[in-house]
Amino acid sequence: MTPRIRRLGLPLLTASLLALATACGGGGGGETAAQSSAKPGEKIKLTIGLFGDFGFKPLYEEYKKTHPNIEIVENVTQFNDHHSNLVKRLATNAGAGDIEAVEVGYISTFTAQPGRFTDLKQFGLDQRQADYLDWKWQQGMSKDGSQVLGLGTDVGGLAMCYRKDLFKKAGLPEKRDEVSALWPTWEDYIATGKKFAGADVDGAKFTDSPGELFRAMVNQAATGLYDTQDNIIVESNPEVKKAWDLSNQLTQEGLTAKLAAFSPPWNTGFAKGSFATIICPAWMTGFIQEQAKDASGKWDIATVPGGSGNSGGSHLMVPKQSKHPKEAAELINFLTSKENQAKVFKEEGTFPSIPALYEDPSIQNFTKPFFGDAPIGKIYSDAAKSLKPQHLGPKEGDVRVAIGNGLGRVEQGKQTPDEAWAQVLEDVKKIK
Amino acid sequence: MSTFPIAVTRRRRRSVRHTLDVRVSPYAYVAPFFLLFCAFGLFPLVYTAWVSLHEWTLLSETQEFIGLDNFSTLLADGYFWNATFNTLSIGVLSTVPQLALAIWLAHLLNRRLRFQTFFRVALLLPNVTSVVAVVVIFSQLFGRDFGMINWMLSWFGAGNIDWAAGTATSHIALSVMIMWRWTGYNALIFLAAMQAVPRDLYEAARLDGASSFTQLRKITIPMIRPTIIFVVIVSTIGAMQIIAEPMLFGQSTGSGGGIASGGPDRQFQTLALFVYEQGFASGSFDFGYASAASWLMFVAVVIVAGINFLITRRVKGGLI
Numbered sequence: 001m002t003p004r005i006r007r008l009g010l011p012l013l014t015a016s017l018l019a020l021a022t023a024c025g026g027g028g029g030g031e032t033a034a035q036s037s038a039k040p041g042e043k044i045k046l047t048i049g050l051f052g053d054f055g056f057k058p059l060y061e062e063y064k065k066t067h068p069n070i071e072i073v074e075n076v077t078q079f080n081d082h083h084s085n086l087v088k089r090l091a092t093n094a095g096a097g098d099i100e101a102v103e104v105g106y107i108s109t110f111t112a113q114p115g116r117f118t119d120l121k122q123f124g125l126d127q128r129q130a131d132y133l134d135w136k137w138q139q140g141m142s143k144d145g146s147q148v149l150g151l152g153t154d155v156g157g158l159a160m161c162y163r164k165d166l167f168k169k170a171g172l173p174e175k176r177d178e179v180s181a182l183w184p185t186w187e188d189y190i191a192t193g194k195k196f197a198g199a200d201v202d203g204a205k206f207t208d209s210p211g212e213l214f215r216a217m218v219n220q221a222a223t224g225l226y227d228t229q230d231n232i233i234v235e236s237n238p239e240v241k242k243a244w245d246l247s248n249q250l251t252q253e254g255l256t257a258k259l260a261a262f263s264p265p266w267n268t269g270f271a272k273g274s275f276a277t278i279i280c281p282a283w284m285t286g287f288i289q290e291q292a293k294d295a296s297g298k299w300d301i302a303t304v305p306g307g308s309g310n311s312g313g314s315h316l317m318v319p320k321q322s323k324h325p326k327e328a329a330e331l332i333n334f335l336t337s338k339e340n341q342a343k344v345f346k347e348e349g350t351f352p353s354i355p356a357l358y359e360d361p362s363i364q365n366f367t368k369p370f371f372g373d374a375p376i377g378k379i380y381s382d383a384a385k386s387l388k389p390q391h392l393g394p395k396e397g398d399v400r401v402a403i404g405n406g407l408g409r410v411e412q413g414k415q416t417p418d419e420a421w422a423q424v425l426e427d428v429k430k431i432k
Numbered sequence: 433m434s435t436f437p438i439a440v441t442r443r444r445r446r447s448v449r450h451t452l453d454v455r456v457s458p459y460a461y462v463a464p465f466f467l468l469f470c471a472f473g474l475f476p477l478v479y480t481a482w483v484s485l486h487e488w489t490l491l492s493e494t495q496e497f498i499g500l501d502n503f504s505t506l507l508a509d510g511y512f513w514n515a516t517f518n519t520l521s522i523g524v525l526s527t528v529p530q531l532a533l534a535i536w537l538a539h540l541l542n543r544r545l546r547f548q549t550f551f552r553v554a555l556l557l558p559n560v561t562s563v564v565a566v567v568v569i570f571s572q573l574f575g576r577d578f579g580m581i582n583w584m585l586s587w588f589g590a591g592n593i594d595w596a597a598g599t600a601t602s603h604i605a606l607s608v609m610i611m612w613r614w615t616g617y618n619a620l621i622f623l624a625a626m627q628a629v630p631r632d633l634y635e636a637a638r639l640d641g642a643s644s645f646t647q648l649r650k651i652t653i654p655m656i657r658p659t660i661i662f663v664v665i666v667s668t669i670g671a672m673q674i675i676a677e678p679m680l681f682g683q684s685t686g687s688g689g690g691i692a693s694g695g696p697d698r699q700f701q702t703l704a705l706f707v708y709e710q711g712f713a714s715g716s717f718d719f720g721y722a723s724a725a726s727w728l729m730f731v732a733v734v735i736v737a738g739i740n741f742l743i744t745r746r747v748k749g750g751l752i
Contacts, residue, residue, distance in 0.1 A: 080691045084713060091490045091717075109715060113491070211688065258576075258594075263686025264568075265575060274577070398715040401690035408688035408696025412597040415697075432716050 044324050045071045046331055047097035051082035054101065054153065054314075055286070055348030059340055063331065070327060079103070079262070083397065089319070090116045096319040098328040102150060104313045105396045107139050108230075110149070112394050114142035117149045118318040123329035125151060131338060135389030136353040140315045150315030151336045154350035156281030157383030158216055158304040158311055160189075161288060163204075164372065165298045166276040170199035176374060179302040186217060186246045189305040193255040196276060205257035208275045210247035210407045212261050212311070215400065216279045217243035219390060220309035225400070226393030234399060234428050241421075244403070248410050248417040258411055267291050279304070281311040282351030282380045289349070289370050301374045308386040313353065351380045358385055395431050402427035477730070484724040490717035502724035512725060514698050515706035516732065518603070522678075522702065523671035523736075526607035530615050531663060537615065538622035539648050552623070555616030566609055567680040571596075574605045575685065596687035602700040606677050614670070618663050625659035626652055661744045668740050672733045675704035690714075703729045 048056070053076065060072045075097060077085065083106045089096040090113065102110050110117065119142075120126070126148050129137050133155065140150035160183070164174045172195065173179055183189040193206035207213065218224045221239035226232060234240050250256055257275045259266040269275055270291035278284065280301060288299055316336065318328045334340065341352035342363060349368075357363050358381035366377030393399075406424035409415045415423070484502055486495040506512050541551055558566070573580045574595040585591035595601045629652060637647050653660070678700045679692060687695050692709035694701025701709070707729065711722030 080713075087715075087717065088490065088712070209688065260686040260688035263688075264571070264684050265577065265686040268578060272578070395715045401693065401714075405689050405693055405696040405698075411688065412594065412696060414597075414699075431714075432718075 043069055043071060044327055045073060046099065046324060046328055047073045047075060048099040048101075048316075048331075049075045049077070049082065049086065049097035050101045051077060051079045051103065053286075053348065055344040055350065056335060058347070059335055059343070063334055067330075070331070072331070083109075086110070090321075093321055096321055098318065098322040098324055099332060100317050100319060101153070101314045102317055104139065104156075104310070104315075104392065105400065107150065107315055108392050108394050108396065110317065111140070111142055114144075114147050114149060116320050117147075118320055118322065118325040118329070119147040119149065120151065120318065120329050120332070121148045123326055123333075125329055125333055128333070128336070131354050131356065133353050133355055133384070133387070135387075136313070138389075139392070140317075150317040151332050152353040153314045153316060153336055153341070154283060154312075154344070155353045155384055155387070156283055156310050156312030157351055157380045157387060158219070158309045159280045159282075159379050159383060160277055160302050160304045161280035161284065161299055161371075162277045162302060163273060163275075163295070163298050164300050166201055166204050166273060167196075169201045170196045170276070172196060172199075174300075176300050176302045179300070183302075183305040186305045190246065190249055190253065190255070193250065193277075194253060197253065197255055201276070204273055205275050206255040207250065207257070207277045207279075208259045208266060208269060209256050209261060209411065210250050211404050212279045213250065214243050214247040214403065214407060216281075216304065216309055216311050217246060217306060219311050220304075220306050222388060222390070224390045224392070225396060226391055228391045230393045232393065232395070232399060232428055232431065234403070235425050244407075244421060244424075245417070247407055248420075251407070251411045252417075256411065260408070270295070273298075279311070281313075282345075282349055282376075282383075283312055284349075285368070285371065285376060286347075286349035296370045297372055299370065300372045301376060301379055303379070304383070308383050308388070310387050310390070313350075345377075349376070351384060353384075355385070357381075398431045399428055402431070480723045480726055483719055484727055486720045488718075488720035488723070490719060495720075498720070502720050503728070506721065506724050506728060511698060511701070512703075512706060512728075515694075515701050515703045518599075518678075518694070518698075518700055519672055519674070519703045520736075522603050522606050522610070522674060522700070523668065525603055526610040526614075527664075527667045527671050529607075530611045531618060531660075531667065533611070534615050534618035534663075535622055535648075535653070535660075537619040538626055539644075539652060541619070541623055542626045542652075552620065555619050557616070558612050559614065559617040561613075563613065563676045564680060566613060567677055568684050570605065570609045570612070571681055571684040594687075596681065596685035596695060597699070599697075599699040602681070602687075602695065606674075606681060606700060609677050609681075610671070610674065614667065618667065621663055622656060622659060625656040629655040657744075661741065664740050664744045665737050668737050669733055672729070672736060673704050674702050675708060678702050678705050679708070703732070 050056075056074065060074070063072070064070060082101075083103065086096060086100055086102070087109070090110075128151060129148075132152060136152040136155060138145075140148060140152060142149055162179060167179065168174050172192065173182065182192045196206045218240055221237075221243075223233065223237060223239070225234055225237075225240065257269055259269045259274065270288065271294065273295065278288070280288075285301070292299065316332045318325050318332065322328050338352075338354050338357060341354055342357055342360070344350055345352055345363070346366060352358075352363075363377040363381060366375070367373045368376050403424050405427070406415075406420040409420045409423070410417050414420075483495075485497060485499060487498050487501075488495040537555065541548070541555075545551060572578075574582075576582065576592070576594045576596070579595070581595075582591045582593055585593065593601055595605045633651050633655075634647055637651060642650065678694050681700065682689055682694055683691060689696040689698075690709070690713065692701070692705050692713035694705050703725070707722045707725045710718050710725060
């Protein structure tokens with residue numbers, strides 16, 4: 001290094017260090033300014049983290065008309081990634097959005113950490129309690145019931161979607177009432193499946209895979225994978241074992257297309273008509289419509305075997321790290337309002353969690369041409385009205401993965417149901 | 433006496449600066465790398481070791497020191513050994529044919545050809561494409577119901593193979609993806625080494641009537657042995673760390689299972705994927721356990737690379 005460079009180098013270094021220091025200082029200053037909420041007229045950017053399409057986009061536009069200073073940015077990631085990213089971002093206290101959607105399978109994981117979320121009560125959202133299905137409201141509360149951490153968007157009342165054309169080919173009834181009458185119980189559903197398989201409809205199986213069916217069956221029971229004290233009861237709950245046995249029976253009778261839900265081949269299966277029935281929580285109707293674009297009029301909706309149950313549905317929450325909790329709470333209030341839940345249902349199929357809507361004629365009489373003008377408003381209102389809430393535990397997601405792997409091993413012919421069950425119980429014991 | 437020492441100090445100061453310049457500045461030049469290495473290489477390594485001695489999860493506020501408990505649990509964990517087996521199996525299945533193919537390709541290109549640059553660039557193209565794109569496309573090719581490979585196999589009466597379901601078949605599918613990405617890259621390295629081999633050796637061999645294959649075996653391979661050792665070591669290290677391929681393969685073939693299970697039977701869960709599952713994909717975010725697994729993985733990489741080094745060093749100790 002020659003002296004000249006050295007002489008030049010030091011001031012340069014100092015200058016860049018200074019620049020760095022001011023940059024950091026500037027950032028810090030901005031943060032403190034933001035914490036003291038927004039000044040009037042200031043532009044505010046709210047980020048909202050979702051998994052899949054919630055059908056909120058038209059609502060953002062509407063909201064911006066009355067709130068011109070709010071800019072809304074939507075980040076959509078895949079289901080699993082979304083929730084595990086959220087855990088990481090909460091733990092590291094950085095990177096979470098102003099609003100985050102949480103699916104019901106994960107809601108108790110997050111409500112168990114009330115310190116990481118904003119209590120929406122301070123912005124008056126506890127007044128919304130009267131609007132909601134009681135159990136949906138409770139799911140969004142902190143464990144001790146003192147804080148409102150999330151407001152519900154939709155519930156996933158169960159139904160069974162089926163392909164009319166494939167049923168016709170198999171010599172089964174096509175009309176939704178007659179189809180519903182085929183399967184009051186899951187045993188009847190399997191019996192119908194055997195008839196369908198017996199007719200040997202080219203390239204089509206009776207259903208996609210046992211995973212989501214298992215979830216639906218467990219959700220129909222009074223208690224599921226957890227008891228109310230948050231103990232995992234997979235081994236001792238006979239309802240879980242029963243759902244396990246029924247799911248494996250589907251596999252062993254060769255009634256499944258062996259297509260795991262939400263995978264690309266499963267999407268292809270919709271387009272190719274690889275399966276004739278699929279468990280249909282309300283949100284699934286939007287999914288079918290998107291995947292099976294060419295199959296308009298071929299799908300229809302019947303009642304679900306085994307009584308009503310809930311599968312899926314979400315809450316919107318505001319992480320503590322949000323710099324604009326007040327504005328975020330206001331936006332949540334708007335997105336989950338009665339009118340807007342009704343709008344989203346008509347577009348996307350996700351069903352409202354506000355019971356007043358279930359009697360509303362605009363919902364009751366709502367039909368969808370894609371599903372052969374099926375009265376989906378009435379079907380899902382009835383399903384939602386008779387829902388029995390089930391307690392969900394903090395590691396629902398992990399327990400379900402362990403059981404899903406077991407069902408998969410049976411489906412791939414690696415293990416007998418008994419061997420797979422033994423391994424599931426081992427895996428579940430390891431979940432801390 | 434009053435002026436003299438000043439001149440001496442000045443000269444001495446200058447000579448001090450000179451020695452500093454000569455002795456110290458080389459270290460200053462290499463410092464950036466080592467600073468970065470300490471921050472992103474050494475520190476994580478040491479910190480991971482520290483974490484592995486604790487009951488440490490992402491969500492807990494406190495971390496309890498538990499000594500080597502994580503390691504003893506790990507050594508008794510069947511899923512860890514399953515992942516180790518899968519890693520070695522996929523490693524061998526992908527690396528051995530890959531290197532043979534790479535040497536052969538390099539040998540073919542190591543002569544006067546038209547469009548030489550084109551061929552060489554083409555070799556590198558698979559390596560440039562994103563791993564996500566590669567896995568998504570290959571997962572479709574290896575699809576069970578509508579995949580092209582099963583379709584072609586059906587011409588020969590075979591087919592309808594559920595590639596992702598079987599242990600061997602899924603390892604083959606993954607090895608093909610890895611080979612697709614890395615064969616050309618390794619071929620280019622071999623080619624560079626081959627071009628340094630003196631031409632007259634080949635001329636002499638040709639005069640003696642040696643075939644192209646004999647030339648490859650008797651001249652080329654012994655001459656590029658240091659390069660082969662290098663490539664074998666690097667490929668081994670790479671193979672031990674495979675994660676993106678099995679993870680995306682599981683998600684895009686619809687074989688079921690959790691995102692990091694590597695299939696419902698963990699039939700293609702590699703070590704790195706196992707670490708990811710424990711640390712990031714499961715709801716417990718068990719950093720302590722994942723760190724312990726990372727450390728054992730590190731040790732395994734060092735051992736396997738060491739064994740490979742010893743073996744390849746003995747291979748055909750020929751001309752050099």
